[in-house]
Amino acid sequence: MYRYDEFDQAIVDARVAEFRDQVARRLNNEISEEAFKPLRLMNGIYLQLHAYMLRVAIPYGTLDSRQLHMLAHIARRYDRGYGHFTTRQNIQYNWMKLEEMPDLLADLASVEMHAFQTSGNCIRNISSDQFAAAAADEIADPRPYAELLRQWSTLHPEFSFLPRKFKIAVTGSAIDRAAIQLHDIGLQLVHGPDGAIGLKVLVGGGMGRTPLLAHVIREFLPVADYLSYMEAILRVYNRHGRRDNIYKARIKILVNDLGAAEFARQVEEEWAALKPLGLDPPPSELARIAAHFAAPALDADAPVDIDLSNAEFADWVAVNTHPHKVPGHAIVTISLKAPGEIPGDASADQMDLIADLAQAHAQDEIRVTHAQNLVLPHVRRDALFTIWQALKGAGLATANLDRASDIISCPGLDYCTLANARSIPIAQKLAVRLAPQEADLGELKIKISGCINGCGHHHAGHIGILGVDRKGEENYQLLLGGSGAEDASLARILGPGFDENGIVTAVEKVIGRYQTLRAGPDERFLDTYRRVGAEPFKEAVYG
Amino acid sequence: MPRLLTGNRVETGDVIWWTGDGWSQHLKEAVAVDDGGEALIAQFSPQERINDLALIDADATDAGWRPRTTRERVRAVGPSVRPDFALPSLPVDAI
Numbered sequence: 001m002y003r004y005d006e007f008d009q010a011i012v013d014a015r016v017a018e019f020r021d022q023v024a025r026r027l028n029n030e031i032s033e034e035a036f037k038p039l040r041l042m043n044g045i046y047l048q049l050h051a052y053m054l055r056v057a058i059p060y061g062t063l064d065s066r067q068l069h070m071l072a073h074i075a076r077r078y079d080r081g082y083g084h085f086t087t088r089q090n091i092q093y094n095w096m097k098l099e100e101m102p103d104l105l106a107d108l109a110s111v112e113m114h115a116f117q118t119s120g121n122c123i124r125n126i127s128s129d130q131f132a133a134a135a136a137d138e139i140a141d142p143r144p145y146a147e148l149l150r151q152w153s154t155l156h157p158e159f160s161f162l163p164r165k166f167k168i169a170v171t172g173s174a175i176d177r178a179a180i181q182l183h184d185i186g187l188q189l190v191h192g193p194d195g196a197i198g199l200k201v202l203v204g205g206g207m208g209r210t211p212l213l214a215h216v217i218r219e220f221l222p223v224a225d226y227l228s229y230m231e232a233i234l235r236v237y238n239r240h241g242r243r244d245n246i247y248k249a250r251i252k253i254l255v256n257d258l259g260a261a262e263f264a265r266q267v268e269e270e271w272a273a274l275k276p277l278g279l280d281p282p283p284s285e286l287a288r289i290a291a292h293f294a295a296p297a298l299d300a301d302a303p304v305d306i307d308l309s310n311a312e313f314a315d316w317v318a319v320n321t322h323p324h325k326v327p328g329h330a331i332v333t334i335s336l337k338a339p340g341e342i343p344g345d346a347s348a349d350q351m352d353l354i355a356d357l358a359q360a361h362a363q364d365e366i367r368v369t370h371a372q373n374l375v376l377p378h379v380r381r382d383a384l385f386t387i388w389q390a391l392k393g394a395g396l397a398t399a400n401l402d403r404a405s406d407i408i409s410c411p412g413l414d415y416c417t418l419a420n421a422r423s424i425p426i427a428q429k430l431a432v433r434l435a436p437q438e439a440d441l442g443e444l445k446i447k448i449s450g451c452i453n454g455c456g457h458h459h460a461g462h463i464g465i466l467g468v469d470r471k472g473e474e475n476y477q478l479l480l481g482g483s484g485a486e487d488a489s490l491a492r493i494l495g496p497g498f499d500e501n502g503i504v505t506a507v508e509k510v511i512g513r514y515q516t517l518r519a520g521p522d523e524r525f526l527d528t529y530r531r532v533g534a535e536p537f538k539e540a541v542y543g
Numbered sequence: 544m545p546r547l548l549t550g551n552r553v554e555t556g557d558v559i560w561w562t563g564d565g566w567s568q569h570l571k572e573a574v575a576v577d578d579g580g581e582a583l584i585a586q587f588s589p590q591e592r593i594n595d596l597a598l599i600d601a602d603a604t605d606a607g608w609r610p611r612t613t614r615e616r617v618r619a620v621g622p623s624v625r626p627d628f629a630l631p632s633l634p635v636d637a638i
Contacts, residue, residue: 051556
């Protein structure tokens with residue numbers, strides 16, 4: 001885990017003090033809402049349908065138990081006892097009071113956390129692979145590179161007012177758990193011809209109104225140079241990205257308009273001018289950061305075989321754990337998707353429990369996934385039963401990872417001012433309906449957004465649902481064939497939309513047709529869709 | 544159609560409704576402002592104590608006001624998925 005140095009802490013403490021003053025002046029009416037709104041947004045505070053919402057940054061989705069306990073404390077002390085983990089690996093609180101915000105941010109700062117750059121047209125929280133440093137398939141831990149990006153992008157004066165928000169994801173594996181092809185910049189650690197580690201650079205991906213997959217603009221970038229290269233990309237975007245039309249302002253539009261080759265040429269040209277200026281940190285600085293992420297001392301002689309005679313436990317182990325790179329260990333995904341519950345929500349008590357389990361059994365680490373679940377990355381297999389029992393007692397032992405009821409859902413119109421339709425009730429209904437058959441269905445990723453902005457990643461869903469407003473009524477479009485993984489693709493709309501009950505029925509019809517078309521038990525829904533195309537599903541849904 | 548004046552309290556973000564002589568969190572206490580709405584917004588805006596002042600359309604029903612849009616019904620009651628937080632403005636299932 002990275003620990004703040006005196007500069008990090010000073011920056012965060014200064015921001016809390018500054019914001020305390022700004023809030024006091026707003027509450028005394030010394031500054032207008034028009035002047036104050038951008039200041040609160042820079043501190044992650046939105047005004048939503050029912051109250052203020054605070055979005056707290058969780059850098060690359062990594063927490064320790066002390067921080068998760070603090071998030072539980074905030075839920076209890078300042079909110080209504082729960083928080084919502086998001087598709088950006090952050091957490092949102094829905095019932096904030098502006099007058100209490102300075103004290104809350106001071107509490108956050110005491111555990112090296114903050115909320116700035118979780119809003120606004122700046123570089124947002126850097127996201128990463130939730131299995132970092134644990135997965136056997138990774139080249140190296142991506143988080144030191146993400147951490148350096150965090151430091152570089154924090155309050156970067158040149159990039160605080162970009163044409164639009166900017167999202168970066170970093171992964172260390174060819175198995176893409178960070179959706180790098182759907183980010184403004186995606187970085188993947190790769191080996192170069194001489195075996196050295198470098199980065200593959202992808203630019204211009206994204207979802208929202210104009211979904212596009214990213215283009216590779218560099219197959220191999222030496223790690224020693226990557227910061228200046230990032231600076232060059234941002235400079236080209238900052239210079240040429242459109243500011244006249246919010247819907248055309250993301251970097252994906254610029255890359256698409258210029259063409260990836262021309263965009264890459266301009267980046268290389270900018271980089272050639274920037275690189276000699278010495279922006280890249282010395283290797284010792286990256287080494288200093290990397291030292292914070294040293295692999296935990298795990299016992300490679302820990303037993304691999306464990307008692308799986310309890311069928312429910314054995315099912316959970318099979319579905320919700322992954323092999324760890326160290327024998328005798330596992331990566332545990334804790335589902336926040338019990339059917340009928342709100343995807344991504346966790347109560348303060350649940351957060352405290354998971355923090356305690358992490359401290360006792362998982363090297364004091366917790367990860368947040370972009371699929372709105374939590375992960376204990378380093379667990380001895382002989383501790384799994386103890387963990388499962390504790391989770392089960394708290395309603396957290398649902399064995400549904402990547403299955404039909406493990407649904408991504410944005411807050412939708414139940415909370416969000418931007419939403420056109422509710423997302424959560426659709427997720428709840430689908431999860432309850434599909435859970436009984438999900439073991440047979442295998443991997444099936446359903447993703448729901450309540451508006452075109454796509455926070456619920458509907459374009460990356462094997463089955464995607466988009467809520468829209470149709471003459472004042474909630475209406476839901478059905479999309480099929482998306483993926484945010486290494487086989488990334490964009491889901492396409494199947495046909496006319498449905499009301500709340502109709503969309504649930506339509507999804508069931510799609511799944512029913514899949515079961516008749518499936519080539520075998522190992523063929524995923526996505527594979528079947530890619531093999532047979534949309535027509536059979538269209539026929540099943542619309543007749 | 545009746546129009547109601549609504550906004551969010553600066554200090555807390557709470558949804559509030561104009562009652563004729565003050566503000567209430569409860570939709571049932573709202574009064575129709577109709578043609579006087581714009582004047583009220585002009586009156587309250589400079590005071591800067593209420594954010595996002597807006598006029599919304601609502602129907603008068605036997606059970607009280609029913610905002611026309613799902614969005615405003617959700618604002619009035621609370622998240623439809625958290626009935627434990629619901630304000631007694633409308634039945635949650637009326638959203």
